[in-house]
Amino acid sequence: MLLETSRLRLRRFLPGDAPVLAAYRSDLAVARYQGWTAPVSLSAAASLVREFAEGDPGRPGWFQYAIELKDDGALLGDVGVNLHDNRMQAELGFTLAADRQGQGYASEAVRVVLDDLFTRGVRRVSAECDARNVRSARLLERVGFVQEGRRPEFTWIKGEWTDDLLFGLLATQWGET
Numbered sequence: 001m002l003l004e005t006s007r008l009r010l011r012r013f014l015p016g017d018a019p020v021l022a023a024y025r026s027d028l029a030v031a032r033y034q035g036w037t038a039p040v041s042l043s044a045a046a047s048l049v050r051e052f053a054e055g056d057p058g059r060p061g062w063f064q065y066a067i068e069l070k071d072d073g074a075l076l077g078d079v080g081v082n083l084h085d086n087r088m089q090a091e092l093g094f095t096l097a098a099d100r101q102g103q104g105y106a107s108e109a110v111r112v113v114l115d116d117l118f119t120r121g122v123r124r125v126s127a128e129c130d131a132r133n134v135r136s137a138r139l140l141e142r143v144g145f146v147q148e149g150r151r152p153e154f155t156w157i158k159g160e161w162t163d164d165l166l167f168g169l170l171a172t173q174w175g176e177t
Contacts, residue, residue, distance in 0.1 A: 003065065003112045010065040010079065010109060013052040017066055018045040020075040024097035033130040034095065035157065052078075058120075060085045067096070067109045076100040079109050081117065088123045094136075101135070110143050118171045130155070131163035145169045 003010040013021075022045035024030055031038035040048075055063040065079045077096035084090060092113065096106045117125055127145060129136040141147065145167035153161040 003116055004070070005108045005112050007070060008076075008105060008108055008112070009068050009070050010112060011068065012055075013049045013064060013066045013078075015046070015049060015053075017075050018042060018049045020097075021045040021049060021078075024077060025095070027098050029098050030095060033133040033136070037158070057081065057083070059083065060087065065109070065113065067105065076105055077109075079113050081113060083122075088121065090117055090122050090125045092125050092127045094139075107139055107143055110139065114143065114169065114174060118174045123171045125169045127167045128164050129167075130157075131165050137165055137167075140167045143169075144173060144175075146173070 019042060022040050022042045025034075025036060025045065026039035028038050031040075052064040052066075055061070057063040057065075060083050062080055062082045065081070067076045067078060068074060069076060075097075077094065077100065080093045082091040082093075092110065094106055094110055114125060125145075127140055129140070131137070131150060137147070146169065147165055148168045149166040151164040151166065154164045155162045
């Protein structure tokens with residue numbers, strides 16, 4: 001279970017990833033639009049890493065890929081895939097360390113995950129993000145997702161109501177971008 005691009009390796013999480021996971025998920029700018037609350041302690045990160053490592057990308061449910069640079073093995077972030085019970089639909093999410101954003105790594109990682117999903121017979125991948133998270137919305141559109149809707153004041157998170165943007169990508173659309 002390994003996905004690769006020219007610059008990245010997407011792999012299973014390892015115990016040694018916990019300190020870096022704790023660091024980037026504790027960054028307030030990274031956590032702002034996410035469902036967790038920063039800071040993330042080292043013990044909480046170690047527990048997450050153990051949970052992530054037990055996942056299976058071929059089984060229904062969430063699987064979290066660790067994103068690392070091929071040249072030095074540095075952990076940059078993660079991509080999560082929630083495979084539906086029917087194995088024909090999936091939901092996708094991503095997180096990247098703040099100092100690694102803006103360099104195309106997230107787009108590259110999302111593309112290789114999408115390619116793998118569609119190659120395995122998934123017909124539809126969905127994603128959603130906080131409407132204020134313009135960079136994530138743009139990334140989704142850049143890799144081929146289509147905005148399918150907006151749910152005003154749909155999510156109560158971190159003490160406020162937020163609008164959700166809904167995105168979808170069909171296997172038949174993959175490769176058109």
